[in-house]
Amino acid sequence: MSVTKSFTFDSAHRLDDYIGKCANLHGHTYKLEVTIKGRTDHRGIVVDFGDIKGIVNEQIIAKYDHRFLNDLMPFNTTAENMVFHFFEIIDTYLKQLIDNTPCRLMKVRLWETPTAYAELTREDYDAAE
Ligand SMILES: Nc1nc2c(c(=O)[nH]1)N=C([C@H](O)[C@H](O)COP(=O)(O)OP(=O)(O)OP(=O)(O)O)CN2
Numbered sequence: 001m002s003v004t005k006s007f008t009f010d011s012a013h014r015l016d017d018y019i020g021k022c023a024n025l026h027g028h029t030y031k032l033e034v035t036i037k038g039r040t041d042h043r044g045i046v047v048d049f050g051d052i053k054g055i056v057n058e059q060i061i062a063k064y065d066h067r068f069l070n071d072l073m074p075f076n077t078t079a080e081n082m083v084f085h086f087f088e089i090i091d092t093y094l095k096q097l098i099d100n101t102p103c104r105l106m107k108v109r110l111w112e113t114p115t116a117y118a119e120l121t122r123e124d125y126d127a128a129e
């Protein structure tokens with residue numbers, strides 16, 4: 001069974017090493033979707049949506065909402081690089097949170113615009129490690 005929780009945040013950025021309009025300063029309302037898989041416990045819960053919210057709000061939204069991403073991220077701020085970074089962050093904090101619970105981060109999807117997203121699955125993440 002898997003559960004997914006969605007978040008939004010607004011940030012400015014510009015792409016480096018890029019020819020086109022996205023080399024200019026511009027902004028997005030990013031949408032972040034976090035999918036976690038596991039067995040339901042006695043209550044019928046895989047992982048509390050509030051726990052996912054705690055991690056994402058503290059470790060991602062608080063750091064990047066209404067900020068200029070190029071000043072904060074040590075890589076080109078493409079959706080691909082960002083989704084990889086967010087996967088690592090969420091995976092780390094989820095492991096700490098759910099020490100005894102058999103649930104796992106399976107997918108993170110980052111919408112940069114309403115028509116474009118990058119996603120990283122557990123399989124792709126593990127293969128990239
Ligand atoms: N593979 C990637 N391509 C592009 C990225 C990216 O992160 N990965 N990023 C950009 C820009 O940041 C841009 O803001 C988004 O590009 P695009 O989808 O072309 O934006 P539009 O507003 O033109 O979208 P439409 O829905 O087609 O109007 C560029 N490429």
Ligand SMILES: [Zn+2]
Nearest residue numbers: 013022026028
């Ligand atoms: Zn952009």
